[in-house]
Amino acid sequence: MADTQEPSNVIEEPFDLIRMSLDERVYVKMLNGRELRGKLFAYDQHLNMVLGDVEETITTVEIDEDTYEELFKSTKRSIQMLFVRGDGVILVSPPTRPGY
Amino acid sequence: HYYITNNLRMLFYSFFKSLVGKDVIVELKNDLSICGTLHSVDQFLNIKLTDISVSDSDKYPHMLSVKNCFIRGSVVRYCHIPAEEVDPALLMDATRKEAQQNKQSTGA
Numbered sequence: 001m002a003d004t005q006e007p008s009n010v011i012e013e014p015f016d017l018i019r020m021s022l023d024e025r026v027y028v029k030m031l032n033g034r035e036l037r038g039k040l041f042a043y044d045q046h047l048n049m050v051l052g053d054v055e056e057t058i059t060t061v062e063i064d065e066d067t068y069e070e071l072f073k074s075t076k077r078s079i080q081m082l083f084v085r086g087d088g089v090i091l092v093s094p095p096t097r098p099g100y
Numbered sequence: 101h102y103y104i105t106n107n108l109r110m111l112f113y114s115f116f117k118s119l120v121g122k123d124v125i126v127e128l129k130n131d132l133s134i135c136g137t138l139h140s141v142d143q144f145l146n147i148k149l150t151d152i153s154v155s156d157s158d159k160y161p162h163m164l165s166v167k168n169c170f171i172r173g174s175v176v177r178y179c180h181i182p183a184e185e186v187d188p189a190l191l192m193d194a195t196r197k198e199a200q201q202n203k204q205s206t207g208a
Contacts, residue, residue: 019199022192042191045202048112048145050191052183081186083112083179085145088129 018043018092026051029090033059037095038082047086054079111198115191116141116179125155125180126171132160134169145173 028036038054059074136149
């Protein structure tokens with residue numbers, strides 16, 4: 001049986017960056033104007049994830065027919081524990097708001 | 101419940117297997133939300149639910165007579181899971197192991 005390496009703390013590839021975020025709050029940008037903020041508990045190479053204490057924000061842009069003004073609307077909801085399928089994920093990052 | 105497997109790429113398959121018998125809500129990419137009991141899951145994360153009801157009011161009445169359903173994994177956006185059925189520490193541990201295994205197998 002091959003020796004298993006100890007997980008290094010050196011970040012070599014993008015997945016290492018995500019590994020550093022386990023048990024931390026992350027920001028996830030998804031398709032269709034959706035964003036998630038939650039605690040990262042699990043992920044795989046497809047970026048399937050399990051997040052806890054999640055807040056989902058859905059942002060839509062409505063355009064006024066006459067003035068062509070852009071009106072941004074967003075709705076939020078909270079979910080305690082969420083499995084997210086990786087094919088909807090655009091990016092994963094530490095939260096962007098300071099002190100979050 | 102055990103998430104750790106010797107198989108590569110089976111982390112979430114094992115995760116869902118540990119949730120069989122529990123009530124979940126599957127939210128599809130077409131915005132339909134289906135509440136039901138998790139009956140089974142496969143390696144593609146296809147899901148079988150029993151005793152289903154459609155959430156978000158019956159805006160979708162064409163499912164009224166359906167008791168059980170098979171959902172293709174690729175159409176799932178989210179699964180809402182009962183938090184009390186999840187052990188975060190175990191999950192994170194299994195994730196680290198799988199990430200490590202994946203890294204080795206691709207010779208990174």
